[in-house]
Amino acid sequence: MSTTARVALVTGGNKGIGHHIVGQLAQHGVHVYLAARDAARGRAASGMLTERGLDVRFVQIDVTDAPSVLAAAEQVGRESGRLDILVNNAAITSGLDPASKVTVEDLRRTFETNVFGAVTVTNAFLPLLRMSSSPRIVNVSSGMGSIALMADPDIELTKLNQAAYQASKAALNALTVLYANEFCAYGIKVNAVCPGYRATELNGGLPTPGAGDPADGAKVAVTMAMIDDNGPTAQFLGDTGAIYPW
Numbered sequence: 001m002s003t004t005a006r007v008a009l010v011t012g013g014n015k016g017i018g019h020h021i022v023g024q025l026a027q028h029g030v031h032v033y034l035a036a037r038d039a040a041r042g043r044a045a046s047g048m049l050t051e052r053g054l055d056v057r058f059v060q061i062d063v064t065d066a067p068s069v070l071a072a073a074e075q076v077g078r079e080s081g082r083l084d085i086l087v088n089n090a091a092i093t094s095g096l097d098p099a100s101k102v103t104v105e106d107l108r109r110t111f112e113t114n115v116f117g118a119v120t121v122t123n124a125f126l127p128l129l130r131m132s133s134s135p136r137i138v139n140v141s142s143g144m145g146s147i148a149l150m151a152d153p154d155i156e157l158t159k160l161n162q163a164a165y166q167a168s169k170a171a172l173n174a175l176t177v178l179y180a181n182e183f184c185a186y187g188i189k190v191n192a193v194c195p196g197y198r199a200t201e202l203n204g205g206l207p208t209p210g211a212g213d214p215a216d217g218a219k220v221a222v223t224m225a226m227i228d229d230n231g232p233t234a235q236f237l238g239d240t241g242a243i244y245p246w
């Protein structure tokens with residue numbers, strides 16, 4: 001990989017919205033590490049993009065497995081010397097129960113990937129992000145994680161009440177702001193995005209009534225990944241361009 005172009009890494013890049021984020025960043029001329037937990041799925045997904053002439057390289061990361069994250073950071077450091085853009089996209093849903101029925105196991109499983117995984121990856125790649133002249137972190141969140149929206153009785157989201165997923169995204173949102181505040185001194189801009197309701201396996205696969213194209217959902221993450229030095233930090237941007245309340 002060339003080290004003159006910007007270097008990005010996207011977790012959960014083998015399918016869904018993450019795969020489109022990888023492809024769209026590469027179309028912007030970014031060298032993109034497509035991180036996936038399964039090597040076969042990751043290599044196949046990266047092959048689909050390299051066949052189109054895009055500069056994409058597979059790297060193995062299970063966000064719940066710290067040694068795999070550290071090994072990937074070592075690989076990116078050795079090959080590229082820095083990281084300009086980190087997109088924490090990997091996430092799961094585990095049970096769709098309201099708070100009164102959610103199990104601690106489902107909460108724990110969901111937090112392991114959606115929250116602790118994002119922290120593990122962010123902290124492991126921090127030394128490489130600090131080598132960048134314009135580092136960016138984009139956390140792929142959800143409007144379902146906005147406490148302000150959850151607390152609004154007029155909003156449909158409150159009726160879905162998927163406790164484990166929503167609490168995990170609320171925690172990711174809090175960490176987005178905490179990282180943004182802490183990293184201000186280093187010039188690292190940290191933002192969250194909501195890709196909107198999209199037809200992906202997270203939602204049970206295709207076709208999902210009312211769900212949009214995941215390629216369109218990827219655009220908001222790419223927008224935040226490509227912001228210049230005047231761009232925002234500690235902002236929560238939705239797929240329609242609206243700024244979400246935390």
Ligand SMILES: NC(=O)c1ccc[n+]([C@@H]2O[C@H](COP(=O)([O-])OP(=O)(O)OC[C@H]3O[C@@H](n4cnc5c(N)ncnc54)[C@H](OP(=O)(O)O)[C@@H]3O)[C@@H](O)[C@H]2O)c1
Nearest residue numbers: 012016017037062063089090091142196197198200201202
């Ligand atoms: N789809 C929506 O309507 C929607 C709405 C709002 C927000 N989002 C957010 O958008 C992001 C992408 O979701 P999606 O809809 O594209 O879901 P998806 O199609 O299910 O893709 C999820 C990705 O995360 C990966 N992943 C899961 N656990 C992992 C782990 N432990 N380590 C590494 N990778 C892991 C999956 O890998 P495997 O293939 O190996 O499972 C897959 O690549 C998520 O953060 C989600 O919360 C989605």
